[in-house]
Amino acid sequence: MIAIIDYDAGNIRSVEKALLSLGEEPLITRDREEVLRADKVILPGVGAFGDAMHSLQKYGMDRVLHEVVERKIPLLGICLGMQLLFERSEETPGVEGLGILKGEILRLPETEGLKIPHMGWNTLELQNQGRLFAGLPEEPFVYFVHSYYLKAESEDIVTAAAWYGTRIHVSVEKENVFGCQFHPEKSSSTGLQILKNFVTLREE
Numbered sequence: 544m545i546a547i548i549d550y551d552a553g554n555i556r557s558v559e560k561a562l563l564s565l566g567e568e569p570l571i572t573r574d575r576e577e578v579l580r581a582d583k584v585i586l587p588g589v590g591a592f593g594d595a596m597h598s599l600q601k602y603g604m605d606r607v608l609h610e611v612v613e614r615k616i617p618l619l620g621i622c623l624g625m626q627l628l629f630e631r632s633e634e635t636p637g638v639e640g641l642g643i644l645k646g647e648i649l650r651l652p653e654t655e656g657l658k659i660p661h662m663g664w665n666t667l668e669l670q671n672q673g674r675l676f677a678g679l680p681e682e683p684f685v686y687f688v689h690s691y692y693l694k695a696e697s698e699d700i701v702t703a704a705a706w707y708g709t710r711i712h713v714s715v716e717k718e719n720v721f722g723c724q725f726h727p728e729k730s731s732s733t734g735l736q737i738l739k740n741f742v743t744l745r746e747e
Contacts, residue, residue: 545569545742546581548624550604552595553587554726558621561728565739573602575610583742584611588623592648592691593635595623605641612643615719617744622689625715625722634691643720646695646712654708660690665705665725673702673716674744675723675737685723685730685737687713693724 545562547555549571562569569585570577578584586608588595599605611618620628629640632648640648651659666682676683692711695701703714713724721741727734 544581545583545585546578547571548578548584548586548604548608549573550595550598550602552590552598552623554589554622554728555587557726557728558585558587561735561738562742565735565742567742573604575603575607578604578607579610579614579616581616583617583619583744584608585741586618586620586624586627588621588625588627589688590623591634592623592626592632592640593638595627596635596638596640599627599641608641609643612720617719617741618721619741620720620722621728622724622726625724626691626693628715628720628722629693629695632691644695644700644715644717644722645697646693648691649694650691651689651711652708657708660688661707662688665707667703667705667713667725669703671699671702671716673714675714675716675721675740676702677740679733679736683733685725685727685733687725689724693722 626648628643629646700717715722727737
């Protein structure tokens with residue numbers, strides 16, 4: 544069973560719809576026991592970093608997500624959900640992220656000819672043989688909507704990067720924790736393959 548975390552900050556329905564199209568029956572929940580019984584957990588997210596962290600804390604989901612990681616349940620953060628896995632964001636100075644992974648979230652640089660937020664399709668540069676990208680071409684094309692980007696502390700966890708005014712880390716993997724800055728649920732057949740790769744992960 545796939546649990547989608549409901550914390551009032553997610554693009555939940557589009558993620559649910561994509562999973563249903565893959566033959567999954569996801570459960571949208573903020574119940575601790577339901578989350579911890581799941582085979583896989585997805586943390587979606589849109590909106591502001593600080594507001595989203597407040598919502599996670601309000602529902603106790605910050606603690607539950609740390610339990611998910613400790614129990615080695617595969618966890619996927621999408622867009623803001625990926626950013627929340629890290630330590631901090633320039634969007635809301637002083638607000639701590641989940642700190643599950645090391646790195647920070649920075650504002651996209653003002654660049655002539657490029658709009659912020661970054662909305663649209665970009666090519667990925669794959670690295671480190673990320674399991675989410677199995678069966679995909681070397682430069683898959685995916686859909687983004689964001690104004691802030693990840694700078695991971697170590698390149699070792701980065702499985703995909705892209706260019707938008709600067710080089711941005713757009714997918715990560717460390718043990719059972721995965722993240723995508725882009726929206727796989729809005730990225731056509733490529734995105735569905737990425738989600739399928741996540742939901743069919745086997746324990747290593």
